[in-house]
Amino acid sequence: MNIICAVSTAPGVGGIAVVRLSGRDANVLAERFLNRRLSPRMATFCELRDDDELVDEVVATFFEGPHSYTGEDVVEVSCHGSMFIQQRVLQLFIDAGARLAEPGEFTQRAFMNGRLDLSQAEAVADLVESRSGLSHRLAISQMRGGYALELESLRQQLIDATALLELELDFSDEDLEFVSRDRVSHMVADLKDRVGKLVDSFQMGNAVKHGIPVAIVGRPNAGKSSLLNALLKEDRAIVSDIPGTTRDTIEETMTIDGITFRFIDTAGLRKSVDPIEDLGFKRAIKSAQQASIILYVHPVTVPFTESAIGDITYITDQCDMREKHLFVVHNKCDLPHESNPSGHIVSAKEGIGIDSLMQSLVKVARKDASQNDGVLLTNARHYEAMQRVLAALGEVQKDLDAGLTPDLVVINLRDALYHLGTITGKVTSDEVLSSIFSRFCVGK
Ligand SMILES: Nc1nc2c(ncn2[C@@H]2O[C@H](COP(=O)(O)OP(=O)(O)OP(=O)(O)O)[C@@H](O)[C@H]2O)c(=O)[nH]1
Numbered sequence: 418m419n420i421i422c423a424v425s426t427a428p429g430v431g432g433i434a435v436v437r438l439s440g441r442d443a444n445v446l447a448e449r450f451l452n453r454r455l456s457p458r459m460a461t462f463c464e465l466r467d468d469d470e471l472v473d474e475v476v477a478t479f480f481e482g483p484h485s486y487t488g489e490d491v492v493e494v495s496c497h498g499s500m501f502i503q504q505r506v507l508q509l510f511i512d513a514g515a516r517l518a519e520p521g522e523f524t525q526r527a528f529m530n531g532r533l534d535l536s537q538a539e540a541v542a543d544l545v546e547s548r549s550g551l552s553h554r555l556a557i558s559q560m561r562g563g564y565a566l567e568l569e570s571l572r573q574q575l576i577d578a579t580a581l582l583e584l585e586l587d588f589s590d591e592d593l594e595f596v597s598r599d600r601v602s603h604m605v606a607d608l609k610d611r612v613g614k615l616v617d618s619f620q621m622g623n624a625v626k627h628g629i630p631v632a633i634v635g636r637p638n639a640g641k642s643s644l645l646n647a648l649l650k651e652d653r654a655i656v657s658d659i660p661g662t663t664r665d666t667i668e669e670t671m672t673i674d675g676i677t678f679r680f681i682d683t684a685g686l687r688k689s690v691d692p693i694e695d696l697g698f699k700r701a702i703k704s705a706q707q708a709s710i711i712l713y714v715h716p717v718t719v720p721f722t723e724s725a726i727g728d729i730t731y732i733t734d735q736c737d738m739r740e741k742h743l744f745v746v747h748n749k750c751d752l753p754h755e756s757n758p759s760g761h762i763v764s765a766k767e768g769i770g771i772d773s774l775m776q777s778l779v780k781v782a783r784k785d786a787s788q789n790d791g792v793l794l795t796n797a798r799h800y801e802a803m804q805r806v807l808a809a810l811g812e813v814q815k816d817l818d819a820g821l822t823p824d825l826v827v828i829n830l831r832d833a834l835y836h837l838g839t840i841t842g843k844v845t846s847d848e849v850l851s852s853i854f855s856r857f858c859v860g861k
């Protein structure tokens with residue numbers, strides 16, 4: 418018998434817990450303990466018994482295959498949430514012949530039965546894990562929104578281009594060639610453009626999923642750690658008037674208006690003979706390189722002259738600024754100072770200007786996340802595959818430009834289609850499958 422079962426609610430005690438069964442005639446197995454017939458799409462109140470002993474009062478819901486999450490017969494038993502009852506119910510089902518599910522096995526079955534494609538199954542894992550409004554929106558878009566539609570539309574266009582070339586092969590002596598060549602060229606250029614945009618969106622997509630990295634950099638004593646604390650509204654980092662207080666990077670996440678940020682406080686930028694401080698300096702630069710947003714902190718009490726401009730030039734030289742923003746944050750505005758420079762003026766100590774800085778961060782993050790109509794690549798596996806699609810399309814373009822015969826051009830087009838197929842699972846190896854589904858929790 419091939420029925421799997423697991424507790425699908427979070428581990429621990431809750432008001433109720435859901436034990437899920439999936440497999441052919443899962444309802445028949447459940448009915449042995451429920452002493453009632455289950456009707457499809459109905460929630461039934463039952464007494465769950467082990468022989469004569471009443472174990473719990475439960476509500477059982479039966480989803481008859483193929484109209485269920487997995488595509489098989491599924492029963493969900495909502496019992497009271499004690500660990501003892503959960504384990505007892507599970508044990509009864511196992512003794513009756515069900516098997517404990519592997520992580521992600523319900524979703525894996527849904528994939529095997531064609532209820533979801535692979536990218537949608539991965540989106541289910543992201544959805545379960547999503548912690549902010551924006552990452553939730555992206556996971557939903559991956560599951561059934563813009564991203565899923567874009568993948569399908571790319572696939573269709575690749576198939577159309579291949580078909581056109583194959584048609585040319587069949588009728589090679591007619592005048593078909595010129596018309597179709599031109600059309601294929603246009604199609605490939607358009608595909609390359611769209612795939613390129615997806616590839617470019619990965620950095621942002623990944624940032625939204627794991628938190629948008631914001632590096633706080635500047636000279637020693639500028640007030641970087643104070644700014645981190647002010648942004649988090651929490652005494653997270655040590656602050657002192659001794660230059661070089663922070664020696665390592667300190668990282669903390671925070672969700673504002675549905676967007677998760679990863680704030681990274683760094684060691685002060687100065688060359689030092691102290692090897693540890695020097696390591697701190699290198700780490701600070703590395704944080705800036707990996708960040709989506711760099712906050713360069715400078716005290717208003719110190720004139721904004723060569724040294725600050727030198728720092729900023731140094732940072733922008735070290736970083737790829739195409740996908741980054743740099744904000745100059747003039748700190749310590751509570752202290753007497755001569756002029757009001759342009760940029761963000763704050764006092765980390767007194768909490769002045771912090772909310773407005775935060776709003777600016779949210780604003781640029783929102784704008785970045787809406788690039789490519791909000792269709793972003795968030796999954797590293799998809800990113801890799803999409804890069805291969807792009808490379809294959811580049812080859813197709815070269816072949817077309819070189820005037821190669823359709824039978825040769827088609828080879829690279831098929832290659833592009835193959836790599837696209839690995840994303841949705843149309844072509845996938847068992848190893849890839851098991852590595853994807855092992856990311857899930859048991860019961861999903
Ligand atoms: N008056 C005033 N003092 C501040 C402000 N922000 C920071 N300070 C002070 O400036 C000193 C240095 O602050 P930190 O936050 O430790 O500076 P840092 O940039 O992290 O310094 P390092 O870790 O040494 O690189 C401390 O004495 C803070 O109290 C501010 O807005 N106003």
Ligand SMILES: [Mg+2]
Pocket residue numbers: 641642643654655656662663682683
């Ligand atoms: Mg510090």
